[in-house]
Amino acid sequence: MNKFFAMLKDSYREAIDGWIFTVMLIISGIVTLLVFSISYRPLPAEQALSKIIPELRTINDPPPLQMVSPERGEGTKLHVFGFNAYVRDVAVTPKGGNPWQDDVTFRLNITSTGQGSVEVGADKQPKKFDINNFFRDPFQEAVRTWATLAGGEKPAYSTDLAAEFVKFQLTSVTRLNVTSVTKIKNDNAADFQVTASGASSPLAWPHKPSLFFGAVPMSFLEAPLGQLIHLIENSLVNTLGAWVLLMAGVIVTAGFVPNMLRKGAIDLLLTKPLSRPAILLYKYIGGLLFVLVLAAVTYGGIWLAIGLRTGVWAPGILYCVFSVTFYFAILYACSTLFGVLTRNALVSIVVTVVFWFLIWVIGTVHNTLTVLDNLQIEGRPPRPAAQKKADDSKPQPPAEAVEEEPAEGGPPKPPRTLVQVFDVLNTFTPRTKDLDTLTGNLVTRGLLSDGEQRREGMKLRSLAWGEVLGVAGGYLVLFLGLALLRFVTRSY
């Protein structure tokens, strides 16, 4: 074990000897300070409720419906209905704390947009919504659909059911502690009086962020606190930040193995009481340590900064330290293989970056093609054949029963051969896009509710994690295995 730690420490010395590690640490420190300087001010109830209430039209809580991605097994489906919800006559009873903790009463006014029951005419343009058609009222359809989620047949619409729906949605989507929902007796079919004793968490409550401790307001970013934190963390972990981190990792560590294999250097190591596989594996793990340390410092710093400023200590970003390191492990295995084969750091960098780019392209194209190929949207007009059939047998089927092919006028379906080619390529290459999704999902932990995640499209793609990690891990093992084979059998 001492030998293992000695090799790790040596790799660490090698990593910190270069300027890149120092620069990365400085950048990490600056980013952390920047994040720490962000202030989050909760919006007053009227503004806050107006921002979050429209989300009511999304039904997204368990039990999930089965659907969409035949290649990836089971998934969950989002039902979106075309009604608008407006908040009016807000009255707040302050409790002396934050706005999200205050008691609040308001009137919830719901109007339909007609999007939920659009029909396609011969000109392939949507026809005007028919308000008189009872079954096509999106709000009532939403209420009836929501009622079926617990099982059973779709019930008839009633005001009591609607009030129950509103209470459930407000509680689950906006995290308000709703104490009562009362139907207001008027001509409008959907007008409710709501009473709530604050929200159960600030995460769903819209906040206004500002940079540099309030000096630079960013009103355009007003959103629920959970989403704001998610935005910051996800951008730093899953997009730009991760790319910078991984690229720095690839560049810095590419020299580790070639340097070790230099004439006069490798002789010194090979004569130590250490097996060759151990030398290479320890060196490999030492390289991973570089990214692990950088990711831990960066993500740990951001987690700490956000926790101190908001009181939200969501651990998701900390898990990402390991997911990013795993991602890097695949790239570094490639770099190690070519380092052993060529003993040239530059070649290792180029090959690794090309490999990285290729699997990214394959993953991106595959995902795009899969989405286009399987596109199914609730309430979407049916394809011509289905439309024709529907016209022949009135009443028409409910919106969610429409399946299979996308509507005319929607995105075109990609050629089947192309889809199959990229499906095969994606099956046999590391699924880095899927790993991105995994990382993204990890970030949401403790920040977004299940409903918010689905609304953001995060749970719409169901992934076979065993397969994803298995293929990625397989590449890692393959690269390292070949590198070991060469290293063990070669004379130096």
Next chain:
Amino acid sequence: MAAREAVVVTNRLAKTYGAVEALKGVSITVNRGEIFGLLGPNGAGKSTLIKILLGIVRKTDGDADLLGEPAGRSGVRKRVGYLPEDHQFPQYHTAASLLHFYGQLYGMSRDDRRRKIPEVLETVGIRKRMDSKLRTYSKGMKQRLGIAQAIFHDPDVIFLDEPTDGVDPVGRKELRELFEKLRDEGRTLFVNSHLLQELELFCDRVAILQRGEIIRMGTVAELTRQEGRYVIGLAPGEVFPSTEVEHLGYRVEKFEKQWEVVLGDAGNIDPVLALITQHGLKLRHLVEKKQTLEDVFVNEVGRTEPAQSARSRKSREERE
């Protein structure tokens, strides 16, 4: 007797790189407590032989044992020290941190390392710079550090490839004394070097490797053994009695105005001097001609590579 224990044994050891035969059935034995020198021109296979013994290079055929175990076993490496030629230490280390690193790989405890590192760096004369980054070291200092890392874990066998390369004359003398001290402690030193005069000073036995084959092996005394060669010069105009000297059983060769008398194994110069006196000749010059390890090397290499031998002779003559 412990001193005769064989610690390095090769038997018909062979190594080929494609069509190139780097070693052609090399058989040597090195005993505990001796300093063994391996000589040979560039590309003779010296480094290859050491690397096979250390497991850095795979053998093609034959046997190689180190400390009683087949060469290349990782377990035996704990008892072996090695200074490679053109070694490259990681520049991000200091001498102290490098020895801590290697010490950990050898399984030395932290206390042992803390105690031994200053000691060994003192021994090789770079203790004052032990906390400086290696990138600030001169070539000679790096060479001293190389020797330090090869000996600081108290190995039984130490392989040194060009150990005094880049070291100043005073440093070389100190290192020679260190090598002799290590031998006296019972350690075995296996030295590759081009500096034949140095090897002659501290090696117990040497072998000459030429084109992958051992062409001479023995103690330094055996290899440089005098044949009884004397150079004789007489007064101008006098003629050396070559025929009578040859009748004594000696060989005579004339070189310009001097005669070289080769006495043979049991020969004595006194009868030749008596003959000169007897003939009333005036002796003006008498020198016993000595053979150095370098002479032996040049002669032996010259047999197989005349061109190289000629270059060596010329170079030597120019130096003299």
